[in-house]
Amino acid sequence: MTVLSEHYTLSNGVTIPKLGFGTWQTPDRVAPSAVEMALRAGYTHIDTASAYENERGVGKGLRASGKPRDEVFVTTKVRAEYKSYAQAKASIERSLADLQESYADLILIHAPRPWREMSSHRNPYHTENIAVWQALQEAYAAGQARAIGVSNFAVDDITNLTEHCDIAPMVNQICFHVGYTQPEITAYCQANGILVQAYSPLGTGSLLTNAQIGAVAEKYGASVAQVCIRYALQKGTNPLPKSTHEEYIIANTEVDFVLSPDDMLTLDGIRTRAG
Numbered sequence: 001m002t003v004l005s006e007h008y009t010l011s012n013g014v015t016i017p018k019l020g021f022g023t024w025q026t027p028d029r030v031a032p033s034a035v036e037m038a039l040r041a042g043y044t045h046i047d048t049a050s051a052y053e054n055e056r057g058v059g060k061g062l063r064a065s066g067k068p069r070d071e072v073f074v075t076t077k078v079r080a081e082y083k084s085y086a087q088a089k090a091s092i093e094r095s096l097a098d099l100q101e102s103y104a105d106l107i108l109i110h111a112p113r114p115w116r117e118m119s120s121h122r123n124p125y126h127t128e129n130i131a132v133w134q135a136l137q138e139a140y141a142a143g144q145a146r147a148i149g150v151s152n153f154a155v156d157d158i159t160n161l162t163e164h165c166d167i168a169p170m171v172n173q174i175c176f177h178v179g180y181t182q183p184e185i186t187a188y189c190q191a192n193g194i195l196v197q198a199y200s201p202l203g204t205g206s207l208l209t210n211a212q213i214g215a216v217a218e219k220y221g222a223s224v225a226q227v228c229i230r231y232a233l234q235k236g237t238n239p240l241p242k243s244t245h246e247e248y249i250i251a252n253t254e255v256d257f258v259l260s261p262d263d264m265l266t267l268d269g270i271r272t273r274a275g
């Protein structure tokens with residue numbers, strides 16, 4: 001069994017392919033070919049977002065691939081800047097229209113605060129996130145989303161929702177890679193049945209020249225990218241590597257080796273600029 005046929009099961013019973021395909025920083029005009037190449041390479045899980053401004057291209061790639069809709073898991077996100085119920089509802093409608101889909105498999109709140117305020121905790125936007133979550137809960141009830149979740153949320157952002165809303169997030173998509181594993185939020189999610197999705201599993205490319213990871217990779221006859229993806233999988237997360245090159249897109253699926261406990265510890269000990 002290869003990673004391409006493995007799944008996690010979300011708290012509502014929906015299955016999600018263990019390896020996803022990232023499209024952050026993939027321009028709309030490139031997205032159709034990138035997504036089509038990924039689906040041809042065997043990925044069945046594509047991640048996009050309203051803020052990526054490539055949902056039209058992602059939708060085109062999905063249709064061009066000829067893959068039946070129910071064989072692909074598609075995620076999109078409500079913009080971090082949209083912090084009212086009405087804005088969130090409109091964002092979901094717009095995403096589905098741009099994707100030309102009647103539903104997404106997963107819809108996330110992109111971030112707990114608008115991006116320009118992400119490093120400030122002056123306003124936690126707790127009341128606003130409850131209103132946004134209400135729109136996601138309604139989309140879920142209406143069948144516009146098969147699952148709902150959050151992204152870039154810290155523990156207090158999540159407990160705000162679980163204490164005040166009916167449905168707990170099924171996913172938290174965070175930056176997670178060798179050297180930056182966000183142990184507090186990762187442990188919290190994993191203890192509470194919230195799947196951690198790992199965006200930037202290659203450190204947005206910054207890890208590719210890391211000599212310490214390179215030394216581990218050599219032992220397995222693997223590339224640094226493959227070791228990083230394998231590391232994220234063995235940490236129980238759902239990596240979403242991004243690429244626009246067919247060679248990389250294919251190579252990033254060839255991760256059916258197992259990093260030894262010792263090598264996992266070595267990778268745990270690596271500190272990167274981002275982490």
Ligand code: A2P
Binds near residue numbers: 201240245248251
């Ligand atoms: P490109 O998009 O030009 O194909 P992350 O997934 O952490 O965001 O990292 C994405 C970056 O890593 C992109 O610059 C991507 O390049 C590059 N990349 C993805 N897969 C590989 C690979 N197997 N080998 C080398 N670079 C890769």
